[in-house]
Amino acid sequence: xxxxxxxxxxxxxxxxxxxxxxxxxxxxxxxxxxxxxxxxxxxxxxxxxxxxxxxxxxxxxxxxxxxxxxxxxxxxxxxxxxxxxxxxxxxxxxxxxxxxxxxxxxxxxxxxxxxxxxxxxxxxxxxxxxxxxxxxxxxxxxxxxxxxxxxxxxxxxxxxxxxxxxxxxxxxxxxxxxxxxxxxxxxxxxxxxxxxxxxxxxxxxxxxxxxxxxxxxxxxxxxxxxxxxxxxxxxxxxxxxxxxxxxxxxxxxxxxxxxxxxxxxxxxxxxxxxxxxxxxxxxxxxxxxxxxxxxxxxxxxxxxxxxxxxxxxxxxxxxxxxxxxxxxxxxxxxxxxxxxxxxxxxxxxxxxxxxxxxxx
Amino acid sequence: xxxxxxxxxxxxxxxxxxxxxxxxxxxxxxxxxxxxxxxxxxxxxxxxxxxxxxxxxxxxxxxxxxxxxxxxxxxxxxxxxxxxxxxxxxxxxxxxxxxxxxxxxxxxxxxxxxxxxxxxxxxxxxxxxxxxxxxxxxxxxxxxxxxxxxxxxxxxxxxxxxxxxxxxxxxxxxxxxxxxxxxxxxxxxxxxxxxxxxxxxxxxxxxxxxxxxxxxxxxxxxxxxxxxxxxxxxxxxxxxxxxxxxxxxxxxxxxxxxxxxxxxxxxxxxxxxxxxxxxxxxxxxxxxxxxxxxxxxxxxxxxxxxxxxxxxxxxxxxxxxxxxxxxxxxxxxxxxxxxxxxxxxxxxxxxxxxxxxxxxxxxxxxxxxxxxxxxxxxxxxxxxxxxxxxxxxxxxxxxxxxxxxxxxxxxxxxxxxxxxxxxxxxxxxxxxxxx
Numbered sequence: 107x108x109x110x111x112x113x114x115x116x117x118x119x120x121x122x123x124x125x126x127x128x129x130x131x132x133x134x135x136x137x138x139x140x141x142x143x144x145x146x147x148x149x150x151x152x153x154x155x156x157x158x159x160x161x162x163x164x165x166x167x168x169x170x171x172x173x174x175x176x177x178x179x180x181x182x183x184x185x186x187x188x189x190x191x192x193x194x195x196x197x198x199x200x201x202x203x204x205x206x207x208x209x210x211x212x213x214x215x216x217x218x219x220x221x222x223x224x225x226x227x228x229x230x231x232x233x234x235x236x237x238x239x240x241x242x243x244x245x246x247x248x249x250x251x252x253x254x255x256x257x258x259x260x261x262x263x264x265x266x267x268x269x270x271x272x273x274x275x276x277x278x279x280x281x282x283x284x285x286x287x288x289x290x291x292x293x294x295x296x297x298x299x300x301x302x303x304x305x306x307x308x309x310x311x312x313x314x315x316x317x318x319x320x321x322x323x324x325x326x327x328x329x330x331x332x333x334x335x336x337x338x339x340x341x342x343x344x345x346x347x348x349x350x351x352x353x354x355x356x357x358x359x360x361x362x363x364x365x366x367x368x369x370x371x372x373x374x375x376x377x378x379x380x381x382x383x384x385x386x387x388x389x390x391x392x393x394x395x396x397x398x399x400x401x402x403x404x405x406x407x408x409x410x411x412x413x414x415x416x417x418x419x420x421x422x423x424x425x426x427x428x429x430x431x432x433x434x435x436x437x438x439x440x441x442x443x444x445x446x447x448x449x450x451x452x453x454x455x456x457x458x459x460x461x462x463x464x465x466x
Numbered sequence: 467x468x469x470x471x472x473x474x475x476x477x478x479x480x481x482x483x484x485x486x487x488x489x490x491x492x493x494x495x496x497x498x499x500x501x502x503x504x505x506x507x508x509x510x511x512x513x514x515x516x517x518x519x520x521x522x523x524x525x526x527x528x529x530x531x532x533x534x535x536x537x538x539x540x541x542x543x544x545x546x547x548x549x550x551x552x553x554x555x556x557x558x559x560x561x562x563x564x565x566x567x568x569x570x571x572x573x574x575x576x577x578x579x580x581x582x583x584x585x586x587x588x589x590x591x592x593x594x595x596x597x598x599x600x601x602x603x604x605x606x607x608x609x610x611x612x613x614x615x616x617x618x619x620x621x622x623x624x625x626x627x628x629x630x631x632x633x634x635x636x637x638x639x640x641x642x643x644x645x646x647x648x649x650x651x652x653x654x655x656x657x658x659x660x661x662x663x664x665x666x667x668x669x670x671x672x673x674x675x676x677x678x679x680x681x682x683x684x685x686x687x688x689x690x691x692x693x694x695x696x697x698x699x700x701x702x703x704x705x706x707x708x709x710x711x712x713x714x715x716x717x718x719x720x721x722x723x724x725x726x727x728x729x730x731x732x733x734x735x736x737x738x739x740x741x742x743x744x745x746x747x748x749x750x751x752x753x754x755x756x757x758x759x760x761x762x763x764x765x766x767x768x769x770x771x772x773x774x775x776x777x778x779x780x781x782x783x784x785x786x787x788x789x790x791x792x793x794x795x796x797x798x799x800x801x802x803x804x805x806x807x808x809x810x811x812x813x814x815x816x817x818x819x820x821x822x823x824x825x826x827x828x829x830x831x832x833x834x835x836x837x838x839x840x841x842x843x844x845x846x847x848x849x850x851x852x853x854x855x856x857x858x859x860x861x862x863x864x865x866x867x868x869x870x871x872x873x874x875x876x877x878x879x880x881x882x883x884x885x886x887x888x889x890x891x892x893x894x895x896x897x898x899x900x901x
Binding site: 173177180181184185187305306309310311323325326327328329330331355356358359361362363366367368369372373387391392393394 | 508512515516532533535536537538539540541542544711714715799800802803804806807810811812813815816818819826829833834835836837
């Protein structure tokens, strides 16, 4: 209360109407009775002034300490240097979307191995996201009633992408990863891996590698448009186990159009892989889809273990080699041992990153 | 070392009496040097960490793309014929020759069997452009020789080449901002009727400094892939979308594309469509919010808070459905994407779309909220006033039919070519010319 009073007292010049005095008179009065010594403004000025002069004195005396502190603060805020705590308020540049619990829910109990695989996969992505300041969101893909109609099965991917884009409204890139993936080289940031050099890292026409035998030529396609989606091709066509999508009106439209009942009604017998086949069809016929999709070589973000793509087992372009970025144990739940593979690659990752001074 | 054993001394002067004193900081010069070194190291580290000149350098080295991708090309050919005229239309006087040739001579039909279903035989319709010589100069030479000999060949060559014609002016100054697009059918109207229709578009474009893009319906048979589609009124409507897409390729820098079907005339050449509809100030008040897509009681309605600056597609509505006799599309990536998906092959062949592209659009707007948010419905009498034979209608209350003074008249409901031509002749004398 008292401070309020004092405040208004200090500002009499502005509140003449309240006091019932004439403005001119009060202005005239001001130089005659200088209240500045007691006024709050003067006090604040004094405190700020003395503090700043004290600080300047301190700064001049301890230049080196100050320089060190400023450097540390800058390193903490603007870089990813290790051993320094990093405070981030800005939203991440890349958000990793990890699909957990795929197909789980009411149909069966989760076995201990499945729990273990899930734990390893999540821990791996958490570590990666933390190292590089990326966001991570783990999405539950249990069977839900609204996807139970055969036409809507496995279309959750689209809904989850839309939902995540709402959740991180500032983020540019969204990296979808299936559960059975493992980042083998977590020290590489995506920017350095390919995002900063997107045009050269990707290929846009399917002249060189075209497992689907899609017509490479489509009228009206303008390849000068930016790349808004980055996917890979395996031996059987597009692979959506690991792909990136950039926030743009294009991706908004793709997510909206990806599932269409009139198209799906005609094609659901042919489209075995649902959203993957739908995207392939869109890529085949739609110029606007084709002009913004960039392809990465499979091993760049989505290398396969020897069990996958068994029909072309002698083609090295699909299969993991040491120091590939990500391994995707695609299809391990169909007759292969997910847990065994996961443990194998976990151990391999540890071995590859063993420091030279660790002798055993 | 230097500092401790041999303190710095001025080189000249020696024992002589100095006429100037040493500077005050002279004896601390070594200390300064050591300090400078620290500063330099810190500065270099900071600069390295923050600006990372090496990665910047590598980025600069990588910036030249290693990939070369083909440029966009027209529907049926990889070659383009460049024109600097902003009025692109086929030679209308060839209409009788084309009719004489019949469509069977204007496209290439082949019977093929699908490798997956060998028992089913399909007809594949391709443009004659597939037989072009890859060298455009050589091809032109061949065609010139043919054209000199036979008028029919000339008509055929012009017909197939119309797809390649694109507008590429020497400078982008004075580029037309709006392009009037029409597809015309030489089997429906007489030469006189076709001339009136195309001349009307050209007159309007000329008076408003716009561009014109006219094509034959029959040129899009390779996409329709069925000769019967052009015989069925509702299915022939699909050509509107493909003609529009071709226009967007021919005029890549125009802002808006306005499709007006052949069954329609611009009745007032003085109205500027941008001031009348396209500008935000003009569009905002006439956009219809919360109108059902399927009138009168459809569940899905246009958005309440849609704004003119986000609109890519402008359509009208009759009392039963959305109409595409006359519609406007914005020429930007989203606008082109909407047009592409609207004309998708799976919609084209879908049997449950009785009104062709109108049904497809109704479906798209009802299922895809993103596209719905980019689309607006405006009153029909602005760009699509319908012709009627009924008498005594009230021009104040009627929201759909043409009255004197309206911008556009369309007679898409006419049944036979003869009846359509009659309506055309009825309206043609009353076009408001430029003052």
